[in-house]
Amino acid sequence: MFILDAHLDLAMNALEWNRDLTQSVQDIRKSEFGMTDKPDREKNTVSLDAMRKGNVGICVATQIARVSNDNKLPGWNSPQQAWAQTQGQLAWYKSMEDIGEMIQIKNSMELNSHLELWKNETVSKKPIGYILSLEGADSIVNIDYLEKSYNLGLRAIGPAHYGPGVYAHGTDSEGGIGIKGKELLKKIEELNLILDATHLCDISFWETMNMYNGPIWASHSNCRKLVNHNRQYSDEQIVELISRDAVIGIPLDAWMMVPNWIRGESTPENMDVTLDKMIDNIDHICQLAGNALHVGIGTDLDGAFGKEQTPLDIDTIADLQKVPLMLSKKGYTKIDIQNIMSQNFVKFLQRIWK
Numbered sequence: 068m069f070i071l072d073a074h075l076d077l078a079m080n081a082l083e084w085n086r087d088l089t090q091s092v093q094d095i096r097k098s099e100f101g102m103t104d105k106p107d108r109e110k111n112t113v114s115l116d117a118m119r120k121g122n123v124g125i126c127v128a129t130q131i132a133r134v135s136n137d138n139k140l141p142g143w144n145s146p147q148q149a150w151a152q153t154q155g156q157l158a159w160y161k162s163m164e165d166i167g168e169m170i171q172i173k174n175s176m177e178l179n180s181h182l183e184l185w186k187n188e189t190v191s192k193k194p195i196g197y198i199l200s201l202e203g204a205d206s207i208v209n210i211d212y213l214e215k216s217y218n219l220g221l222r223a224i225g226p227a228h229y230g231p232g233v234y235a236h237g238t239d240s241e242g243g244i245g246i247k248g249k250e251l252l253k254k255i256e257e258l259n260l261i262l263d264a265t266h267l268c269d270i271s272f273w274e275t276m277n278m279y280n281g282p283i284w285a286s287h288s289n290c291r292k293l294v295n296h297n298r299q300y301s302d303e304q305i306v307e308l309i310s311r312d313a314v315i316g317i318p319l320d321a322w323m324m325v326p327n328w329i330r331g332e333s334t335p336e337n338m339d340v341t342l343d344k345m346i347d348n349i350d351h352i353c354q355l356a357g358n359a360l361h362v363g364i365g366t367d368l369d370g371a372f373g374k375e376q377t378p379l380d381i382d383t384i385a386d387l388q389k390v391p392l393m394l395s396k397k398g399y400t401k402i403d404i405q406n407i408m409s410q411n412f413v414k415f416l417q418r419i420w421k
Contacts, residue, residue: 068391069185071125071409072384073316073365074265074287075113076202078156079131080369084111089168091116092383106331110373113384115168118195121385124185125172125409127223127286127365128197130156134205138230142205146233149206157219160197170194173220175420182413198416200263200286203228203237210254217258223286224255225263227271235271238298243274256281259419264288264308265365268297276307282419283311284412287318287365290351293344294326305352309361312418314411316365317348321376324348335379342378342386346393349407359403363411364390 080086084105086095092114102108118126132149133142143149163169172178181196200223207213213224226248227237234251236242244252248271255262256279264285267275285308291299300308300315308315321335322328324344335341352362368377368384380389387408394404406414 068122068388068405069182069409070121070123070364070387071127071412072118072123072368072387073127073284073314073363073412074200074318074367074370075126075128076131076367076370077113077126077128077197078159079129079371080111080113081159082155084369086111086114088114089116089163089166090114105371107369107371107373107375110375110377111369112373112377112381113369115163115195117383117385119193121383121387122185123195123384123387124193125178125181125196125198125413127200127412128160128169129200129202130206130221131202131228132156132206133203133228133230134233136205136231136233138232140229146206146208150208150212153201153206157199160199164194167192167194169197171220172196172198173222175417178413178416178420198222200224200261202263203232203266204235204251205233207234207251210250213251213254213260214258217260221260223261223263223284225265225267225286226251226275227266227268229266235275236268237266237271238268240268242268242270244271248274249278252279255279261419264313266298269301269304272304276311282415283308284313284415285315285365287316287367287370289318289323289348292351293347294323296323298323302355305355309352309356312361312415314361314363314415315352316363316412317345317352318365318367318370319345319378319381320367320370320372321378324378334375335377340378342380342389342393344378345390346397349394350397359399359406360411362407364408
């Protein structure tokens with residue numbers, strides 16, 4: 068089944084992890100043998116080759132660069148440095164286009180053309196379509212830079228990531244969006260960019276809902292009802308997103324899939340983390356919506372974690388093909404399953420880009 072994955076940090080892996088994503092997952096693992104600088108060495112799950120094998124023909128691919136400020140997490144010391152980092156990431160995507168590995172999708176005509184290409188079984192090596200998204204807006208030096216980004220193909224943006232950001236407060240922080248954040252939201256709406264609500268803390272989330280009227284999705288967010296942490300969305304927040312015709316992508320980071328995960332100690336084996344937990348999150352959103360039209364796939368695979376923090380039944384991203392059968396056994400129809408695996412996000416894009 069054709070899959071759209073709404074959140075993959077491909078350029079981050081290429082530039083910061085130094086992974087050649089044109090190789091197979093197995094070859095990347097071999098190249099990392101003995102490396103200990105990051106906890107997920109030799110445990111990667113994503114490559115462009117694996118995406119093709121899993122029929123993951125489109126992804127929302129990120130740029131990401133945090134500014135330090137009051138944030139305890141590593142980041143750049145100025146927005147100009149963060150901007151430069153995101154432009155290096157964009158250069159990698161463009162280099163993948165140059166060799167036919169990827170192709171950027173910016174409008175409905177390009178989207179529909181790419182979907183037709185992936186239906187063509189006579190084409191042996193198809194490029195992975197990518198929609199460019201900025202995870203955390205710290206690198207937007209000022210509002211003029213958002214327009215620059217749009218002209219370079221940016222089509223989605225999350226105002227915050229982890230901690231307090233330049234424009235909004237994100238995961239594990241508390242606070243609103245402020246004057247700069249409001250200015251950013253106004254420009255996002257003006258450009259018809261997709262606002263990614265993922266990572267907004269509760270206060271910033273509701274302030275955003277009170278003033279933003281443009282297209283919105285949550286590219287990789289699970290349900291707080293199942294794992295009680297501020298990174299997940301409460302039922303009230305999910306219902307709000309549904310009321311705005313949003314689609315919510317379900318991620319596969321183990322700590323967001325089961326309660327009481329302890330970083331560095333818990334394992335997918337001893338916490339029994341399987342794709343069944345993904346199905347539980349999908350089903351919870353469908354029950355709140357009363358249909359299967361507001362949920363999709365947003366794996367975040369290799370988003371600074373690997374198999375040490377991934378469901379047991381995922382070796383590579385190609386294993387997403389296990390999900391349709393699991394949904395079928397849960398009672399979902401073929402049309403429901405197609406919508407969840409790709410069509411909800413596809414139709415969302417076709418609607419806002421028409």
